[in-house]
Amino acid sequence: MTDTELATRCRAMTKAGKQCKNTTVDGTDFCHIHIPASIRPDNGKAINDETTKEKLSDRELRERLIVELDDLIARIQAIDPEYSPPAFSPKNMVNLMGDQTSSLSPLFRLRILERLRSSINEDLLDIETWKGMWYMVNYTLEYQSDILKRRLKGEYETDEWGLDWEFVEAVRPFLDFMYKFYWRVEVTGIEHIPDYGRTLLVCNHSGQLPWDGAMIMAAVLNEHPAQRLVRNLYANWFPTLPFISAILVKMGQALASVDNGTRLLEQDELVGVFPEGYKGVSKLFRDRYKLARFGRGGFVRMALNTQAPMVPVSVVGAEETYISVAKSPTLARLTGFPYFPISLRFPWFGPLGIVPFPTKWYIDFGKPIPMGDYEPDASENLVLVSRLTDQVRNVVQQMINDRLNQRRSVFY
Amino acid sequence: MADKKVVLITGVADYWGACLASRLSAEPDFHVLGLDVAQPPDKIDGLDFVLADIRNPVLVELLESENVDTVCHLKFIEKAERNEAAFDHNVMGTMKLLGACAEAGVRKIIIRSSTAVYGAFPDNSAFLTEDMPLRGSRQYGYNHDLLEIEAFVNGFIGQSPQTLVTVLRFANIIGWSADTPMTRFLRLPSPPVLLGFDPMLQLIHEDDVVGALAHVVLNDSPGVFNVGAEGPMPLSRLLRLARKGPTRIFHPLAYRSLKFPRVNKVEPRRLVPIEWDYLRYPWVADLTRMRDELGYSPAYLAEEVVREFTSQRHLKEDAGGHYAFACGEQYLRDVIERRQRAKSRESSS
Numbered sequence: 001m002t003d004t005e006l007a008t009r010c011r012a013m014t015k016a017g018k019q020c021k022n023t024t025v026d027g028t029d030f031c032h033i034h035i036p037a038s039i040r041p042d043n044g045k046a047i048n049d050e051t052t053k054e055k056l057s058d059r060e061l062r063e064r065l066i067v068e069l070d071d072l073i074a075r076i077q078a079i080d081p082e083y084s085p086p087a088f089s090p091k092n093m094v095n096l097m098g099d100q101t102s103s104l105s106p107l108f109r110l111r112i113l114e115r116l117r118s119s120i121n122e123d124l125l126d127i128e129t130w131k132g133m134w135y136m137v138n139y140t141l142e143y144q145s146d147i148l149k150r151r152l153k154g155e156y157e158t159d160e161w162g163l164d165w166e167f168v169e170a171v172r173p174f175l176d177f178m179y180k181f182y183w184r185v186e187v188t189g190i191e192h193i194p195d196y197g198r199t200l201l202v203c204n205h206s207g208q209l210p211w212d213g214a215m216i217m218a219a220v221l222n223e224h225p226a227q228r229l230v231r232n233l234y235a236n237w238f239p240t241l242p243f244i245s246a247i248l249v250k251m252g253q254a255l256a257s258v259d260n261g262t263r264l265l266e267q268d269e270l271v272g273v274f275p276e277g278y279k280g281v282s283k284l285f286r287d288r289y290k291l292a293r294f295g296r297g298g299f300v301r302m303a304l305n306t307q308a309p310m311v312p313v314s315v316v317g318a319e320e321t322y323i324s325v326a327k328s329p330t331l332a333r334l335t336g337f338p339y340f341p342i343s344l345r346f347p348w349f350g351p352l353g354i355v356p357f358p359t360k361w362y363i364d365f366g367k368p369i370p371m372g373d374y375e376p377d378a379s380e381n382l383v384l385v386s387r388l389t390d391q392v393r394n395v396v397q398q399m400i401n402d403r404l405n406q407r408r409s410v411f412y
Numbered sequence: 413m414a415d416k417k418v419v420l421i422t423g424v425a426d427y428w429g430a431c432l433a434s435r436l437s438a439e440p441d442f443h444v445l446g447l448d449v450a451q452p453p454d455k456i457d458g459l460d461f462v463l464a465d466i467r468n469p470v471l472v473e474l475l476e477s478e479n480v481d482t483v484c485h486l487k488f489i490e491k492a493e494r495n496e497a498a499f500d501h502n503v504m505g506t507m508k509l510l511g512a513c514a515e516a517g518v519r520k521i522i523i524r525s526s527t528a529v530y531g532a533f534p535d536n537s538a539f540l541t542e543d544m545p546l547r548g549s550r551q552y553g554y555n556h557d558l559l560e561i562e563a564f565v566n567g568f569i570g571q572s573p574q575t576l577v578t579v580l581r582f583a584n585i586i587g588w589s590a591d592t593p594m595t596r597f598l599r600l601p602s603p604p605v606l607l608g609f610d611p612m613l614q615l616i617h618e619d620d621v622v623g624a625l626a627h628v629v630l631n632d633s634p635g636v637f638n639v640g641a642e643g644p645m646p647l648s649r650l651l652r653l654a655r656k657g658p659t660r661i662f663h664p665l666a667y668r669s670l671k672f673p674r675v676n677k678v679e680p681r682r683l684v685p686i687e688w689d690y691l692r693y694p695w696v697a698d699l700t701r702m703r704d705e706l707g708y709s710p711a712y713l714a715e716e717v718v719r720e721f722t723s724q725r726h727l728k729e730d731a732g733g734h735y736a737f738a739c740g741e742q743y744l745r746d747v748i749e750r751r752q753r754a755k756s757r758e759s760s761s
Contacts, residue, residue, distance in 0.1 A: 154649045154650075154651075154652030154653035154715075154718075158612075158646060158649070160538075160539075160612075160643065160696075161612075162612045164646075236534050237534070238534075241608075242606070242608025242662075242663060243608035245608070245610075246609060246646075249611075249646070250610075254538050255535065255536070255694075259538075259539070263538070263539065
C-alpha cells in the first residue's frame, strides 16, 4: 500500500470502532459521511440541496428509498447469497419480527422478556413516565380536535372524485378488524400489483353484500408495500342509498361505467371491477362457486382503451358469509332492491340477518394479463373483447377451483 | 365606428348583461349595443342602449341596419315555478331572436346555459361530457326552459351551419352580486339537504362567468362547452366553507314535501331553490374541452369561490366582527394566490 493510497482513506472511526474505509472528499481528510460540517467544502450547495429536497414529491422520495434499499439488499446478497429480502408491508414486518424472536434460544428470549418487564415496572413507578403519558394523551387529543375543528370549517381536501383520505383513515380500523380478526384473510400474489401505474383488478363477486370489495381494499392497504387504494367501481343502485352513497364516494370508489373506469385508469389508479355485478352478489348458495356471466365486457374495453394490465383476483370465503336459499322478485320490486335474498337468517331475524358468518377468507391475486400489445382501437373489436372477457373469466374460475381444492374447512 | 365590431347584448338591464357590457366597453375594437325592456339601473359608459323586446319582429331590421357581428343572448328569466309568461319570454324569445339573427346574417351567437341540463341521476358518470344526452329535470321552470332552448339551439346549429354558435354550460354560479339558484340556496338561514346524501358539486364564480362570456366574444370558438372552476367539492364541504348549518331531511319526506299545497301563496319549491335530485345525485361536468379547445381557465378555484362568498356575507352582515376578520385573512391569502396564478399564466403564454 503506497502513501498516496493511504491518504485517500478517511481518518475517522466508524460507529463499530473500525477504521473507515471510504475515500476522502477532495481537499480534506474525511469521507462524505464523517466530514465535520465546519470544513465541508460545499456548504452552500448542501443547503441548496436541502431546499430542493423539500420540494421533492413523496413519490420521488419513495423511489429514492427503494433505490437505496435495493442497493442495501444487493450488498447483503453479495455476502450471503441465500438472503431474500422481506416484503416491506406492516403485516409482513410484524410477522418477520415474530419469526426472528422464535429462532432465538429460549434462554435468550427469556432474558429479553425479563428486561422488558422489569423496565416497564420501574418506569411505572417513575413520575416522569406518567407525565410523559399525560403529555402524549393530551397531544393526541389536541391533534384529533384540531383535525375535527379544521374539518368543521371545511378546510380539507378531496380529489375530483370525492376521495377523502382522512375519512379513509378513520374507517380503516373497522376494515382492518374485519380483515385481520373476523375473516382472517389470507392473501397470495400481492406482488402482481405494481407499485405505480394503471392496473385493473378483475374480481369475482359473491356473498349478497359487497364485503369482498372492502376486503380487497383492506388487503392491498395492509399487504402491498405501496399501500395503494383500490378504486372499486360500484353498481348504480348504491348512489340511491342514503349514507352508503356518501361513504362510497368519500372512500374513493366510483360508479361502474366505461367512462369512469377509463378516466381512473388514465390517472394511473388501481381500479377494481366486479364484472359479475348483481348476478354475482345475489348468487344462491348452491351456485356459490360458479361464476356468473362477466357483464358485457365493459371492463375489457376500459383496459384496452388505456392499455392497463388486468390482474385476475379470486376471493374465496365470501360465498359462505350468508346462505341465500331463494330470491324473491316480488319483495325486490316492493322494496326497490335490485334483488331480495331469502337466507337462513334474513329477513326473519331483521338486522341480525345482516351480520355475516366469520368464515375464513382467501384472496388470490393472479398473474397480470398485459394489454399493451393490442391496437389502440382494439376496444371496438367485439370478437376480441368477448374473447378476452371469457379468458379472464376462465382464469378467475380456475383460481377459485384451485383454492377450493386446497381449503380444509370453511371456518379455518 | 365602421371598423369596430358590433356586439349586441340582450338583457343589459339584468346583472349578466350589465357586467358583460361594461367589460366589453373597455375593449377598443368593439361597439356594444344593449337591448332590453328597461333602462339599465346604473349607467354603463360606452353602451349604446336600445329599448326593445327580443320578440319584436322588427329586430331583423335593427340587426341589419346596425351590421351586428355578434349576438350575446343573456336575457333569461330565472324562476323556480313553471310559468307561461316566462316560457314565452325565454323559449319563444330565443327562437325569434335566433331566427332574426339567421335572417340578418349575424356571424356569431353566444348562449348561456347551465350544466343542470344534463340532469342528476344515479347512473351519471362522474364527469359528464358535452356530447352526453340532456336528461335534466323539467320540474323547475328555469331548467325546463333551458332544456327547451338547448333542444332548439341544437336544431338551429344543424339548419344554419354558417352561423358560429357557442353554448356555454355553466356550473353552479356563486357570487355575492348574482342571483342564481345556488346563491339563493346559500342565502337561506339553514339550507335544506337530504339526509345521508353528499353529492359532488361544481362551482363557478360570477366574475368567471362574465370572463368566459367575454372570452368567447373576443375569440371564435363554436360548439358547446362546460365551464366550471377547478376542483369539485362535496356539498357538505361547501356548506361548511359557507358557514351554514344545513337542515337534513329524510329523502322520501323531502320529495313528498314539494307536492304540498301552497301555504300563504308561497309555493314550496320557492323554499328549495335547488331541486332535490340535484342535491342527491352527481352532475359534475367534464372540463377537458374548456381547458383544451376553449382555452379558458377560470381565475377562481372552487374553494376560493365559496370563501369569497362567505367573507362578503360576513362583511355585510357583521362588519368588523370576529368572523369578518377571520375570513378576511384567508380571503386576502386567496387573492394573493389568484393574482400570482394569473401572472404566471400570463408569463407562460
